[in-house]
Amino acid sequence: MLNQAGLVAVLAYEGLCTFEFGIAVEIFGLPRPEFDFPWYQHRIVSVDASPMQVAEGIQIVSSFGLDSLSEAQTIIIPGWRNRDERPPQALLDALCAAHQRGARLVSICSGVFVLAAAGLLNGLRATTHWRYTDELASRYPAIEVDPNVLYVDSGQIITSAGSAAGIDACLHLVSRDYGTQIANIVARRLVIAPQRGGGQTQFIPAPVAQKPRDEIAPVLEWALQNLHRNVSVRQMAQQALMSERTFLRRFSDASGTTPKAWLLQARMNLARELLENNQLLNEQIMTRCGFGSMESFRAAFRKSAGISLSTYRKTFGGINRAELS
Known part of the structure; x- marks a missing residue:
C-alpha cells in the first residue's frame, strides 16, 4: 500500500529565489481535489524573522520557525541568497538533525550551497546550476559535482540544477512517493511536459529555434x-x-539529450505506467516496451527506477486510492 508522504517543509529566508520557492509551494502545497487519497501536508518554515523581504515589494510571513523542521519528512531548500554568505548555524544544525533522523532534503539551484555548508553532501554526487558547478567543486572538494545533469537523487538527498530543473526534481519526488501516473497528472495541471529524467543535460549552449x-x-x-x-x-x-x-x-x-537516451526514458516511463495499472505480466510489459529479454528489461528498469520490477509493482500497482482518503 502507498505510504503517506507526510509533511513537506519549504524554507523561506530573506532574499530567496521566488520562482524556486513557488515551484515547491505549487507542487507540494497546492490542494489536489482531483485525487481521492491523502496528498502532502505543507508548511512554510522561516529561517529569518518575519516578515522576510524576498523581492522588491514582496514579503513572506510564516508562523513556523526552524524548530518545526523536526516534524518534516521532506525539506525543500530554494536558491540561497548569497553563495558567499555562510548560512546561519541554527539552519545548518536543524538540517543535520533532520538528516540524521531520516528526513529527505531537496535543494534547488544554489540551495545546494546550504547542504554543502552543513557537510551533508561530503562523499556524495550532487549538482547545481551550471554557472555554479565549478565554484561548488572548488569550495567543497569532498563533493562529486556533476555539471551535466538536471538533478541527482542520492536517496535521502536530491540536488537539482537551475530553476526549471527544480520542477523536474520535485516531480521526481512525487513519482517516488505516488508513482509516475500521479506525477504526470501533476505535470499536466502545471501545463508542462512530463518530468524529465535527471540524466538529461541541463545546458543547451545556443537558443533553440x-x-x-x-x-x-x-x-x-x-x-x-x-x-x-x-x-x-x-x-x-x-x-x-x-x-x-x-x-x-x-x-x-x-x-538537450540524445535519441537513444530519450527512447530509453520513454520506455521506462511506459513500463512504470503499465506496472502501476497492474493488468499485464512482466513479460507482456517487456514486449510492449521493446525489450528483447527479461534480463535486459530488469536491468534497465532497476537502473532507471532504483528498485526492481516486483518492488515497483507492489508499491504502486493496483492501489485502491479511495481506501487511502
Whole structure:
C-alpha cells in the first residue's frame, strides 16, 4: 500500500529565489481535489524573522520557525541568497538533525550551497546550476559535482540544477512517493511536459529555434507509438526525412539529450505506467516496451527506477486510492 508522504517543509529566508520557492509551494502545497487519497501536508518554515523581504515589494510571513523542521519528512531548500554568505548555524544544525533522523532534503539551484555548508553532501554526487558547478567543486572538494545533469537523487538527498530543473526534481519526488501516473497528472495541471529524467543535460549552449522543434515533434510522436518495436536512430532520421548526422544534431538542439537516451526514458516511463495499472505480466510489459529479454528489461528498469520490477509493482500497482482518503 502507498505510504503517506507526510509533511513537506519549504524554507523561506530573506532574499530567496521566488520562482524556486513557488515551484515547491505549487507542487507540494497546492490542494489536489482531483485525487481521492491523502496528498502532502505543507508548511512554510522561516529561517529569518518575519516578515522576510524576498523581492522588491514582496514579503513572506510564516508562523513556523526552524524548530518545526523536526516534524518534516521532506525539506525543500530554494536558491540561497548569497553563495558567499555562510548560512546561519541554527539552519545548518536543524538540517543535520533532520538528516540524521531520516528526513529527505531537496535543494534547488544554489540551495545546494546550504547542504554543502552543513557537510551533508561530503562523499556524495550532487549538482547545481551550471554557472555554479565549478565554484561548488572548488569550495567543497569532498563533493562529486556533476555539471551535466538536471538533478541527482542520492536517496535521502536530491540536488537539482537551475530553476526549471527544480520542477523536474520535485516531480521526481512525487513519482517516488505516488508513482509516475500521479506525477504526470501533476505535470499536466502545471501545463508542462512530463518530468524529465535527471540524466538529461541541463545546458543547451545556443537558443533553440522553433523550426527544429517542429521538425522533431512528429518523430517523437511516431516513436512513442512504436516503443514495442526495435526503433533505431536511423529509422527516426528517416521519419524526419534527414540524414542521421543532421537528425542527431537537431534532436540534441531541440531536446538537450540524445535519441537513444530519450527512447530509453520513454520506455521506462511506459513500463512504470503499465506496472502501476497492474493488468499485464512482466513479460507482456517487456514486449510492449521493446525489450528483447527479461534480463535486459530488469536491468534497465532497476537502473532507471532504483528498485526492481516486483518492488515497483507492489508499491504502486493496483492501489485502491479511495481506501487511502
